[in-house]
Amino acid sequence: MPVSGLSPYDDSNIFARILRGEIPNRTVYEDEWVLAFHDIGPQAPTHVLVIPKGPYVSFADFSAKASDAEIAGFMRAVGKVAKLLGLEEPGYRLIANMGEHSGQEVPHFHMHIVGGRPLGRMVPLA
């Protein structure tokens, strides 16, 4: 069910539990700023999620409250992971769902990296 991206952070969310090691994940990359792991329900041949280690509910929360170092660390890691996955050629898509209209389901900010096939239209027709 879609969540608001403006709620207080709830540290029982599934990605917080993954960060604490309470739930297994297929890790692709980890550094001091992020954990990147395969999505459990891939929408394309490659579908990886990159999450910050800090407690941010959504892109709105992260972009407003994270430090410059966290934001830089996160963005650089997203680029690094896409490269590691071999997606730079022929390309990939980044998706960050924020709040109810986007369909965001997990209230811990995450960037989807999707690729491995032509991805079609940027936004599906309603």
Ligand code: 5GP
């Ligand atoms: P959202 O809709 O919030 O942008 O995306 C949440 C994503 O998290 C979905 O693509 C969903 O498949 C993925 N997901 C949900 N629960 C888990 C889980 O326990 N493990 C992993 N690896 N991915 C999950």
